[in-house]
Amino acid sequence: MRKLHIKGLLFIALAVLTVMGVGIQTVPADAATYKTVSTQSLKTTAYHKKSTKGAVYNQSHTRKIANLKSYPNTTWYVSKKVVLRHGKTNAVYYYAVNGRHTVKGLIWHGYLKKGKAPFVLKKAKAAVAVNEETGKVVWSKHANTARPIASVSKIMTLYLVLQKIHTTSAKWSDHVKTSNKGLVAMGNSYSCGGFRFKSGHKYTVQELYYAALLDSSNNAAIALGQWVSGSNAKFINKMNAQAKHWNLGKAHFVSASGLENSDLRQFGYNYGSANANKVSAKDVAYIAQHLIQDYPQVLKDGQIGSKKVNGQTCYNYNNLLKGRKYYQANLKVDGLKTGYTPLAGYCFVGTAKKSGHNRIITVVLHDEDEFTETRSLMNYVYKNNLDK
Structure with missing residues (x-):
């Protein structure tokens, strides 16, 4: 009998589990590749989102907590600057919390702009x-x-x-x-x-x-x-x-x-x-x-x-x-x-x-x-x- 390649065995195992109806939750390949390079405390400063892009992540950058587009008029209070390494690239993140302290985590600095969020009335024309x-x-x-x-x-x-x-x-x-x-x-x-x-x-x-x-x-x-x-x-x-x-x-x-x-x-x-x-x-x-x-x-x-x-x-x-x-x-x-x-x-x-x-x-x-x-x-x- 010919030996099956290890990848072939994995494929067969996945196929069997799928047929059996067993759900498999895959982990993104880069989920654990963010490493903390440095952390610097800052004087708490108000920021708001710069565009419709961006998200809030937990401190290890393994889980998305929220999308910034869901908080269009929120003021974020930044208290730390965190440098994370992903692969060979370093990126600057801010540790931020909203005014109600219900959402907090890391936001890439390029998605934030200094200053309180502009006041808006959503419904009035x-x-x-x-x-x-x-x-x-x-x-x-x-x-x-x-x-x-x-x-x-x-x-x-x-x-x-x-x-x-x-x-x-x-x-x-x-x-x-x-x-x-x-x-x-x-x-x-x-x-x-x-x-x-x-x-x-x-x-x-x-x-x-x-x-x-x-x-x-x-x-x-x-x-x-x-x-x-x-x-x-x-x-x-x-x-x-x-x-x-x-x-x-x-x-x-x-x-x-x-x-x-x-x-x-x-x-x-x-x-x-x-x-x-x-x-x-x-x-x-x-x-x-x-x-x-x-x-x-x-x-x-x-x-x-x-x-x-x-x-x-x-x-x-x-x-x-x-x-x-x-x-x-x-x-x-x-x-x-x-x-x-x-x-x-x-x-x-x-x-x-x-x-x-x-x-x-x-x-x-x-x-x-x-x-x-x-x-x-x-x-x-x-x-x-x-x-x-």
């Missing part, structure tokens, strides 16, 4: 943070791009209502016409309403102000606009004129409520050729700045959790307020306005004044995590003293 006093933009993401803003539009509507109250003989107790069939139908609509105009009740400016601010009532906002200017068209022109007066180059309005014309058409309140109000995140922040500075009462009103208006509960959907799901006591959030349509997504303009800091205004547009991302943005601004 556009966002901004502004120093309320100076108007300085302290953080932004696509902040100059005009986008649909849904009911956030109402901060402009409410500004013009307050302007009329404070600069003319108009009073909070003035009655507003609410009998238009379109407005009544809008209030009864499941998707476009929520606040109903009841026949036989004469609604005041103040009642509709609360309905628009707290409950984001669309028919209340439109009725208030008609009260300000005499007609829906004239009021929308006034909104655009005010934006122009403030030099807001990325703001154009076709609706007092923030509803798109595709929804308003059925109620007879569509206006203009564009489908939606489009305003940049930065210009939304500047509208909010004017509202807060000129009529600061809106900050007190914006903290109201709910209010009865002619028997209907107007609920404030700002979930950063005290008692709400995303409340954080030290941020002291006291406003300002939520918004949503399928086109605009979830939008929120917020404002806060943390003790010892300046007031900031934040805006997030088309953000399904509008409250958590707003809170993250506010904390980032204050933690890094960007409000100064």
Whole structure:
């Protein structure tokens, strides 16, 4: 009998084990070929990933712990420089740990860049943070791009209502016409309403102000606009004129409520050729700045959790307020306005004044995590003293 070569015997053995269904875990040929040449302690320094490549390995470089692409916005804290030899080549690695101390190990130095990871908002399509006093933009993401803003539009509507109250003989107790069939139908609509105009009740400016601010009532906002200017068209022109007066180059309005014309058409309140109000995140922040500075009462009103208006509960959907799901006591959030349509997504303009800091205004547009991302943005601004 001819003797089988050792490789042939190994092949047969593997084949038999495979047929028998026995699993074999192979070890990479180079798994044990990394040798430590030197280790040097460093002053702990912040780094972040340089590209989508790279991984974190255990200290003997025999096991991958994590891929860096799974930690795109993580700051890694480096405390050691380790030189490893692989074959005839030496390579410099850093021993790093993430901020939560849940992942630690060796990362090749070429995959890291000195400095903390840039702050990002993953979900918002556009966002901004502004120093309320100076108007300085302290953080932004696509902040100059005009986008649909849904009911956030109402901060402009409410500004013009307050302007009329404070600069003319108009009073909070003035009655507003609410009998238009379109407005009544809008209030009864499941998707476009929520606040109903009841026949036989004469609604005041103040009642509709609360309905628009707290409950984001669309028919209340439109009725208030008609009260300000005499007609829906004239009021929308006034909104655009005010934006122009403030030099807001990325703001154009076709609706007092923030509803798109595709929804308003059925109620007879569509206006203009564009489908939606489009305003940049930065210009939304500047509208909010004017509202807060000129009529600061809106900050007190914006903290109201709910209010009865002619028997209907107007609920404030700002979930950063005290008692709400995303409340954080030290941020002291006291406003300002939520918004949503399928086109605009979830939008929120917020404002806060943390003790010892300046007031900031934040805006997030088309953000399904509008409250958590707003809170993250506010904390980032204050933690890094960007409000100064």
